[in-house]
Every structure is written in C-alpha cells, then in structure tokens.
Amino acid sequence: MVTERGRRDAADSPGRAPRRSRRPAGPDADNAPTAEMPAVPAGEPGRNGDAPEAVRAKSIPEAAVARLAVYLRVLSGMSEQGATTVSSEELSQAAGVNSAKLRKDLSYLGSYGTRGVGYEVGVLVSQIERILGLTRQHKVAVVGIGNLGHALANYGGFPGRGFPVEALFDLDPDLIGVPVGGLPVSHMDDIPRICAERGISIGVIATPPTAAQSVCDRLVAGGVQCILNFAPVVLQVPAHIEVRKVDLAVELQILSFHVARRADDAAGNQGNSGLPGAVLPAENGNGRRNGSGPDGGREMVVRS
Numbered sequence: 001m002v003t004e005r006g007r008r009d010a011a012d013s014p015g016r017a018p019r020r021s022r023r024p025a026g027p028d029a030d031n032a033p034t035a036e037m038p039a040v041p042a043g044e045p046g047r048n049g050d051a052p053e054a055v056r057a058k059s060i061p062e063a064a065v066a067r068l069a070v071y072l073r074v075l076s077g078m079s080e081q082g083a084t085t086v087s088s089e090e091l092s093q094a095a096g097v098n099s100a101k102l103r104k105d106l107s108y109l110g111s112y113g114t115r116g117v118g119y120e121v122g123v124l125v126s127q128i129e130r131i132l133g134l135t136r137q138h139k140v141a142v143v144g145i146g147n148l149g150h151a152l153a154n155y156g157g158f159p160g161r162g163f164p165v166e167a168l169f170d171l172d173p174d175l176i177g178v179p180v181g182g183l184p185v186s187h188m189d190d191i192p193r194i195c196a197e198r199g200i201s202i203g204v205i206a207t208p209p210t211a212a213q214s215v216c217d218r219l220v221a222g223g224v225q226c227i228l229n230f231a232p233v234v235l236q237v238p239a240h241i242e243v244r245k246v247d248l249a250v251e252l253q254i255l256s257f258h259v260a261r262r263a264d265d266a267a268g269n270q271g272n273s274g275l276p277g278a279v280l281p282a283e284n285g286n287g288r289r290n291g292s293g294p295d296g297g298r299e300m301v302v303r304s
Contacts, residue, residue, distance in 0.1 A: 195222025
C-alpha cells in the first residue's frame with residue numbers, strides 16, 4: 001500500500017499564503033494530450049540508482065497492477081480488431097471498472113487522454129507492456145504434470161503473451177522423457193540445473209501440497225525469481241522471491257458465499273413482501289427487522 005505524503009495547499013504553515021497548485025485548473029485527465037512514454041536509455045539511473053521506469057513501477061499499488069493487466073488484455077483485443085483510439089468510458093466498461101479509477105491507474109504510467117479523442121490504443125499497449133516488464137520474455141517451468149500441469153503445458157496463450165514454457169518436471173517415471181506440449185518431461189531432481197541452464201524466471205507449482213515446499217526450494221536454487229503456486233499450502237521463500245498463490249477451492253467458496261447471500265436476499269424479499277417463500281422471524285435479534293441493515297440496506301440473514 002502506498003501512503004500519501006505532504007500537505008494540502010490550504011493547510012500550510014500558519015501565516016503563509018496557500019501554495020498554488022502546479023496542475024492547471026479545469027481539465028480532467030482526459031483533457032491532457034496523449035504522449036508516449038520516452039524510452040529509458042540503458043544505464044541512465046533515477047533516484048537511488050533506479051531507472052526512471054523502475055521508480056514509476058514502485059509507486060503503483062498492487063491492486064492497480066492487477067487492473068493494468070486487465071486493461072492490457074482488453075486493449076490487445078481492441079487492437080486486433082483494428083481500433084486505434086478508445087475513450088476512458090469505453091475502456092472502463094470493457095474492463096469492468098469505473099472511468100475515474102481507470103484514469104487514475106493510467107496516470108501512473110504518465111498517460112493521459114485527449115478530450116474528444118480518448119487514448120491511443122497502441123501507445124497504451126506499449127506503456128503497459130513496458131511497466132509490467134513484458135518487453136522481454138519470461139521463461140516458465142511447470143512442475144507437476146498431472147491434469148492441471150498438462151493443461152498449463154499445452155496452453156497456447158502463454159508464448160504469445162511473453163511467457164514461453166521452457167521446462168516441465170515430474171516424479172512419475174512413466175512421464176520422464178515423454179513430450180507434453182512439445183517438451184520432454186524432466187525429473188524433479190534436475191530442477192536446479194535445468195532452470196539455471198535455460199534461464200527460467202517463473203516457476204509454476206502444480207503438485208500435491210506435500211511436495212510443494214521441496215519443489216519451491218529446488219526452483220529457488222535454480223535461480224527462479226517468481227513462483228505461481230497452485231498447491232494449497234503456504235510456501236516459505238527468501239525475501240527476494242515473489243510468490244502468487246492460486247487456490248481454486250477458495251475462489252469457489254467465495255463464489256458460494258455470493259450465491260448464498262443472493263438466495264437469502266431473495267428469501268428476505270419474499271418474506272417481507274408477503275409473497276410465498278421462506279418464513280422468517282420478525283426480528284433478527286438486534287432490534288431490526290430481517291433484511292434491514294443499520295443504514296437501511298439489505299442485511300444477510302445467517303441460519304444455523
């Protein structure tokens with residue numbers, strides 16, 4: 001989470017006149033001209049020795065990074081269909097976010113739209129790819145060639161987005177040497193050597209939970225910097241290793257919650273409108289009627 005520093009203009013030291021904002025008054029983010037981010041000259045440092053783009057990337061909240069990846073997918077589709085410009089409203093609707101949040105996210109890139117025109121699709125694609133580090137390929141290794149591992153190894157969308165699968169690993173002797181998705185499966189004991197030789201930067205763990213930590217240790221030993229973990233276990237890694245956990249069961253449970261909440265809400269509507277449905281008590285134990293939250297909105301009824 002990025003904390004905001006500094007003071008409001010009108011809240012400066014007593015006795016001093018408020019400082020004028022350097023930002024021109026009136027126009028919003030869509031009114032400023034679109035300008036492509038200049039390429040960063042190799043070796044030109046920013047603050048603390050970082051390249052200017054590295055400084056910009058460090059200021060982007062993680063939630064905004066996830067949305068930038070969504071924008072890139074949407075923009076790539078628009079580009080394939082021949083679109084050259086897109087308004088913030090069109091892009092926000094296609095990405096499922098509000099336009100104000102989208103403009104804020106794109107401002108992290110130094111990109112602003114043009115009033116009456118919007119954003120240049122090609123410029124935005126280039127900027128987002130650069131900030132997400134997609135200007136070079138990231139070689140991927142998949143460990144655990146079961147049903148999920150097979151699907152990941154055969155997925156054709158990875159190479160086109162800069163993530164070619166370059167190595168596969170498993171313990172099953174019947175799989176060793178067998179090509180999956182055009183690559184032969186290697187033994188897990190060879191993870192450190194092969195990952196180092198092939199320059200693997202991202203490891204995908206699709207093993208049972210009991211093997212995940214051992215696989216993780218081997219990947220780290222092979223120089224892998226980022227790990228995508230599908231095993232339902234928390235991995236212990238050095239501080240410089242980035243881990244993203246994908247727990248499909250948890251995602252399904254979250255969806256189950258939303259289904260149950262909507263069912264309870266529908267039952268509450270039926271009970272309160274006198275229509276046939278589930279019979280609910282008049283009070284929910286807090287002095288409020290069922291279906292009425294403290295702010296007058298709906299409140300979920302929990303049944304034992």
